[in-house]
Amino acid sequence: MIASSRSPLIILVHLSVLLLVALWTLPTAGLLISSLRDKDQLAVSGWWTALSTSSQNLTGRASAPDAQVERDGKFVISGNLTEGGSAKVSAFGVRPMQPAAFEPGTAADIGDGQTLTVNEDGSYELVSPAKMEGTRGQRIFYTASVPPRFTLDNYREVLSAAGIGSSFINSLTVAIPSTIIPILVAAFCAYALAWMPFPGRAILIAVIVGLLVVPLQMSLIPLLRLYNGVGAFFGVPAKTYVGIWLAHMGFGLPLAIYLLRNYMAGLPREIMESARVDGASDFDIFVKIILPLSFPALASFAIFQFLWTWNDLLVAMVFLGTGNDELVLTGRLVNLLGSRGGNWEILTASAFITIVVPLIVFFSLQRYLVRGLLAGSVKGG
Template sequence: MATVSKRSSLTWAVHLTTLFLVTIWVLPTLGLFVSSIRDKDQISVSGWWTALSSSTQNQIFRAPGADGQVERDGVFVISGNVLEGTAGKIATFGISSREPKAYQVGESAVLRNGAALTVQADGSFEIVSTERITSSRGQRIFYEATAPPRFTLENYHEVINAENLGRSFINSLTVTIPATVIPILIAAFAAYALAWMEFPGRALLIAVVVGLLVVPLQMSLIPLLTAYNDIGAFFGVPAKTYLGIWLAHTGFGLPLAIYLLRNYIAGLPREILESARVDGATDFEIFIKVILPLSFPALASFAIFQFLWVWNDLLVAIVFLGAGDDELVLTGRLNNLLGMRGGQWHILAASAFVTILVPLLVFFGLQRYLVRGLLAGSVKGG
């Protein structure tokens, strides 16, 4: 009974921990998506969790000047609507930034030129003067409005139609796909050799691979770039090419790939390999026909990590590929878009969600292999 109780408590702990981890991963993504489809005015004044409730916003509207007046029954009138066609309800208004809520809807505010301003709850206003209005500069109207939740796809339309975004999307795919496939191919051969082939220095090579896992990218970036430029200059290869960034990402990704695949391949049943050797298979044939099919979960799990890392990379892409319009990757293009638009949150949210769409598709397409691939060495022979 004690064993069963202990196992039950452990199971609940695992389930609760998993639920917690899933929650803290899903909530930011959900918030990002909700923010990306909210109205740009509402996203700047309230959090995404209030998206389904009405929001109160303080706004400024400038009425038309003298050109917008009409004569009616002996008085001169300027009229319009401060909400400009959007849904909402006015609560208070004012004519000065010092007192933006000085008047209730339906009340009249006396302006400096003697005219009277009246604002209604639906946003309609009238400026009435007994004398012709001469100022070309319209009156500022401060108002507090309660607006219902508004959702729109204009944020995505603005991001997707940004100049050269399609070209940057193709650049990201051109960088990411080879930079994911190449290290997998190299690491698979190296992992098989380190796992099942006997040769001098194998333990030392494994130790070097483990040591390279902790080398930060920023520390090795400049030496790698210097070596690449020197080799390229010797062979006459241009500095800013896709080959350069493929090799850079391959170098940065190989330690993790070799470590992950080596642990997985080393856990495969020895009997399978011995049976293949008895049948006359060479090491290459064993690797192609036996090891690779059995190692697909590990290959897929590393592909997820590598694809996500390369797709979201900006530093290596700018250093090895450049920041020109024809070379800029998607993350760089969206970063420039945010720079041009300042701190507009609706652009930030939509841009971020556009960026993560492809990695999400890759992750959910391969996620069933992720845990199996990470549990290296857990395969049992049958």
């Protein structure tokens, strides 16, 4: 008898998956929305308010005294604080401690017989009985209700920064070989550990599992000293792409071998035995049978490895350097943020630029991710 309702466990699993999807999607969507918002609105409200009108405390300045005109025996300076925008002023003032001292349309006495009037649409009029002197205009504080504004200026500012293009190419030069090389090496090792019996195989598998928990920071300096020693012996420069490729290969091989070995060990034995009966060598079996069947596992590791190498900063700084020509994208954006202080618009746009390529890789290969992680689930017919 087939139950008409779903098992509570299945419902719980589905709800858990939906929760994980939401936890992953919402921050990404928030980052994208924030990167497209006006920098003034981004500084005062969260991304979830992007479609609502926000109240902002703003600062403007009247035109300089050289723009004054004489009208009815008085000198007048006029203009618009919102520059023709659709913001509505709800209050204004001339002192930082009292930014909302006057209502729109009120003629505020600012001293020396001068009056300032700011209207709801942002237009203002500064009237003085005597000719105004100086080189800077009167500072005006005002509170305005600003409708949502979206712009690409944040991306233009980041993408137009010096060196961004070369750093993007540097990151691709690091990430692509650092993903392909470990896969090629690990695939051969995984096949040998899964299907080729030899003395010490179990010990070697145990060592690989143990290497999975070795912290990168603990092995980084010894690896760098070893590489520099070998490089000096053969006359190879210390800061090269070869060095960082080898470093990423070393750090990525334990996971790659473990994942691929578990997957290959679960492939049907009958297929390989039939191939051997037909005279196929181990290399033929590996290339023509194992690799095509192991594509989900290869794609799964490729996702993890590419995400790690693309977002890496520590290994890139150690093995590649921090020179202007060698700096990867993450390092370039860190420098950009450091020179711009805490500008949120730069931070959000920079962060989204760094995740665009990983998102493309993930969504291109995500259908193989679960199949590859469920190593050993394939059974022969």
